Amino acid sequence: MEKVVIANFKMNKTIRQTKEYLGELISLTDNSKVKIGICPPLTALKSATTRARGTHIIVGAQNMHSQESGAFTGEVSGEMIKEAGADFVLVGHSERRKYNNETNADVNKKVLKCLKIGLTAVMCVGETLAERGQEKTDFVLQTQVGEGLKDVYGNEMKNIIIAYEPIWSIGTGKVPTAAQISSAMKTIKSTIERLYGKETTAVVPVLYGGSVNEINSKEIAKIKEVDGALVGGAGLDAIKFSAIIKNFA
Numbered sequence: 009m010e011k012v013v014i015a016n017f018k019m020n021k022t023i024r025q026t027k028e029y030l031g032e033l034i035s036l037t038d039n040s041k042v043k044i045g046i047c048p049p050l051t052a053l054k055s056a057t058t059r060a061r062g063t064h065i066i067v068g069a070q071n072m073h074s075q076e077s078g079a080f081t082g083e084v085s086g087e088m089i090k091e092a093g094a095d096f097v098l099v100g101h102s103e104r105r106k107y108n109n110e111t112n113a114d115v116n117k118k119v120l121k122c123l124k125i126g127l128t129a130v131m132c133v134g135e136t137l138a139e140r141g142q143e144k145t146d147f148v149l150q151t152q153v154g155e156g157l158k159d160v161y162g163n164e165m166k167n168i169i170i171a172y173e174p175i176w177s178i179g180t181g182k183v184p185t186a187a188q189i190s191s192a193m194k195t196i197k198s199t200i201e202r203l204y205g206k207e208t209t210a211v212v213p214v215l216y217g218g219s220v221n222e223i224n225s226k227e228i229a230k231i232k233e234v235d236g237a238l239v240g241g242a243g244l245d246a247i248k249f250s251a252i253i254k255n256f257a
């Protein structure tokens with residue numbers, strides 16, 4: 009499977025900074041065998057898709073609303089994101105689950121909307137430290153994957169990417185052991201397999217996210233079940249991000 013490495017800018021970078029970054033990233037990753045994505049803030053989305061057009065970089069949004077239009081002040085729909093030229097959307101990032109109370113049902117609505125309008129959904133799942141301590145990791149992942157993918161058909165799964173991001177690892181510098189990552193990945197893949205079968209599971213990339221950097225990505229990329237990475241902090245620097253991409257090539 010082609011590896012996928014995505015940078016999530018979160019609330020960072022202006023339009024100008026995003027364009028500069030893209031220019032740098034495009035030349036640093038020329039001829040890369042890895043599928044490379046960036047998620048700038050919404051204000052920079054359109055200029056990023058314009059800059060990335062015709063290059064090997066794909067552009068996504070960090071969030072979207074599940075409805076097409078309406079009285080939802082401050083929200084942006086999938087249709088608007090698609091119109092801006094994006095290829096994919098991060099859905100259910102743990103920061104949105106935490107600060108915006110997004111539930112698995114909300115995540116599911118957004119996933120279904122993405123598929124309906126032709127956007128790839130990068131659905132984020134992951135356990136808290138407390139859940140891991142209580143040995144609930146497998147249960148949490150199975151629930152988040154199962155409920156997030158409710159009513160998704162097998163033939164739509166080619167437009168789904170899963171990102172496993174243990175919440176305790178995001179922005180903390182704490183990375184799970186290779187065995188912990190491998191085990192979580194297996195849980196996610198076996199959940200997909202139970203729902204959709206082996207063949208479909210083989211086409212759904214499962215990324216690791218949480219404190220990935222240019223050094224630890226060497227080891228993370230070697231984990232058999234890891235199909236790529238979702239990168240926050242280290243993805244803000246095009247040089248560091250391209251080093252991570254090289255480790256996945």
Ligand code: PGA
Pocket residue numbers: 016173177178179180181217218219220238239240241242
């Ligand atoms: P981090 O963020 O790499 O800064 O830990 C990852 C993410 O939130 O996607």
